[in-house]
Amino acid sequence: MARPKQTTSPNRRQQILEQAAGLFKTNGFNATTMRQLAEQTGMEAASLYNHISSKEELLREICFSVANDFNAHLLQLEADDSCASRKMEAIIRFHIHMLLTRYNDVYVSNRDWKHLKEPWLTNFLNQRKQYENRLAAIIQHGIDTGKxxxxxxxxxxxxxLSAVRSIEYWQRSKKAISSKQIADDLVMMLLKGLEQ
Amino acid sequence: MARPKQTTSPNRRQQILEQAAGLFKTNGFNATTMRQLAEQTGMEAASLYNHISSKEELLREICFSVANDFNAHLLQLEADDSCASRKMEAIIRFHIHMLLTRYNDVYVSNRDWKHLKEPWLTNFLNQRKQYENRLAAIIQHGIDTGKxxxxxxxxxxxxxLSAVRSIEYWQRSKKAISSKQIADDLVMMLLKGLEQ
Structure with a gap:
């Protein structure tokens, strides 16, 4: 069952990943079964195994794909020469953007990473630690330069990082507040309190 | 099994509640068994039932006791005549204080409320909604008075509310940062960004 599934079309695989993220989010990773995933994607369980080898494989792909997006954004930001305030604003807005556009994936990656197997678990946690350290370095630079x-x-x-998770509440809330207003208010509250 | 257990000493009951909160936090409410709770408290499962009727009863008591503390603090604050800034500072500091002094209870109350049964579930959610509305009213008052x-x-x-949850990370973190510094930094970041 564990052989690589090279022949799956990218679209079909993407569709399975999206359904899996929705199920993991709603039921939790442990409570989600391959049978449910097969039903959700309208496939036979046996033919689902032609595309993926296990639900752990799906979780891993979701977590590392989310990590890639955050890392790519931060790498790009680190390379440019804007000030610490603008960088932190861009980071806050990117986290909000990710929660709004990849809600299920980010939700699952934030909660279900603990079900990753080794060596992925250690690797994923190291990447998160590094990400936090790199954000802390931007803030330290802002302090050093008097910003x-x-x-x-x-x-x-x-x-x-905790504050931007409040976006999750808005996703579930019935209140009609535009994502632009939420992002603007968050940037103002979080950044103006930090600036000199 | 569901008769009220009036004869339990407050201390023994408190001890059971504390052990239950620790187990719910570590294993989740669903995965915690009465047998584990009996082991943890050094009692026979049968004699545990002399003190409490179900694990739902324990969850309910944890959630509503936490709600009482937050509500009592807010009631007291609403009655005094300090400005909106001071009130919001007191609220932020109280949330941090609760997370530092009743960590397991607050953690469980934040995550496992969804396992409450009716009519407790609806009642608990209404209280949370009201709590948020009352905080919003203080902020609205701060806006109206130009603060x-x-x-x-x-x-x-x-x-x-999301930002103060970052305290949970510090509870798990190895970094030695005093709770006073965390509270001061949080108040500064969250409140100064809000003030005119």
Missing amino acids: FKAVHPHVAVLTM | FKAVHPHVAVLTM
């Missing part, structure tokens, strides 16, 4: 107040950089990073 | 910028009050509330 930001002398907060503890890691406290600031985790406050921001 | 705060014109953010959407509910966006500000959920941003703050």
Whole structure:
């Protein structure tokens, strides 16, 4: 069952991944079965195994694909020469954008990473740690250049990362607030409090 | 099994509640068994039933006791005549205080409320909604009196409530940062961004 499935079309695979993320989000990874996934995608369970070898494989692909998007954005940002404030604003807006456009994937990646198997679990956690350290370095640079107040950089990073998760509530909420207003308010609250 | 257990000493009951919160937090409510709880408290499962009738009863008591603490603090604050900034600072500090002093209870109440049975589930969700509305009213008052910028009050509330949850990371983190520094940094970041 564990042989690589090279012949699956990218579209079909993408469709299975999207259905899997929805099921993981709704039921949790542990409670989701391959049978449910087959039903959801309108396939026989046996033919689902022609496309993927296990639900762990799907979880891994979701988590590492989300990590790739965050990493690519941060790499690009680190390479440009804008100030720490603009960089942090871009990061806050990108996190909100990710939650709005890849909600199920980000939700699953935030909660179900603990079900990754080794070596993926350690690798994924190291990448998250590095991501937080790189954000802390931007904040430290902002402090050093007199842009930001002398907060503890890691406290600031985790406050921001927690705060942008409030977007999840809006996804579930019935209130009609535009995503632009939410993003603008979050940037104002989180960034203006940090700036000198 | 469902008769009220009036004869249990408050201390023994408190001890069972604390062990239950620890197990719910570590294993999740669904995966926790009465047998595990009996082992943890050093009792026979049968004699545990002399003290409590079900694990749902324990979850309910944890969730509603946490709600009582938050509500009592907010009631007291609403009655005094300090400005919106001071009230919001007191609320942020109280949330941090609760996470530091009743970590397991708050953690379980934030995540496992969905396993409450009716009529408790609806009642609990209504109380949370009311709590958020009352915080939003304080922020709206701050906007009306020119203290705060014109953010959407509910966006500000959920941003703050999400941000204070970053305290959970520090509980798990190896980094030695004092709770006072975390609280001061959070108040500065969250409140200064809101103030005019």
